[in-house]
Amino acid sequence: IDCSDSLHSVFAFLRQSKTHDDKFMVVMHLTPDLRPEYRIGVPHAGKWMEVLNSDAECYGGSNVGNLGGKESEAIPMHGEQQSINVAMPPLSVMVFQWQPEAD
Numbered sequence: 365i366d367c368s369d370s371l372h373s374v375f376a377f378l379r380q381s382k383t384h385d386d387k388f389m390v391v392m393h394l395t396p397d398l399r400p401e402y403r404i405g406v407p408h409a410g411k412w413m414e415v416l417n418s419d420a421e422c423y424g425g426s427n428v429g430n431l432g433g434k435e436s437e438a439i440p441m442h443g444e445q446q447s448i449n450v451a452m453p454p455l456s457v458m459v460f461q462w463q464p465e466a467d
Contacts, residue, residue, distance in 0.1 A: 365389065365405055366442045374452070376404050376442075387462040388415075391450070398428060399452040405442030411435050412448050412460040419453030428453035433460065 365376040373394040380387045389406060393399065406412060413433035419425030434448040441447035450458070 365444075372399065372402070374399075374402065378407065389460045389462070391452070391458045391460070393452040393454070393456050393458075396454045398454055401449055402452045403439065403441050403447050403449050405440070405444035405447045406436050406462070407444050407446070408462050408464070409436045409438075409446050410465040411463040413463055414458060415461045416459035417453070417456065418458070419456040425456070426453060428456075430458075433463075 365378060367375055367377070374391065376389060376391045378387060378389055387408065389404070389412060391404065411433050414430045417429045419428050421427040428451055430450050434450060436446040436448050438445065439447045
């Protein structure tokens with residue numbers, strides 16, 4: 365998704381299953397600064413569930429997160445037509461799983 369944001373030290377990429385049914389976005393934030401609002405382009409509309417957050421209290425973190433996930437918005441970013449606005453804890457890795465919109 366984005367590997368060029370050296371100013372904020374953020375690296376985001378996608379992973380998917382062989383059948384392309386399961387899509388995951390991995391976001392790494394490599395500075396000690398809290399970024400409460402950071403927009404990331406996503407390739408699909410729908411809910412992006414936060415399935416892992418290394419800053420969760422159960423891992424010894426400060427528990428800054430995204431309330432379980434974020435709904436995409438029609439705001440272009442990173443060459444995609446949809447994006448989500450996430451809270452990025454310091455020195456963290458987060459994984460979001462795409463949930464398609466219901467028909």
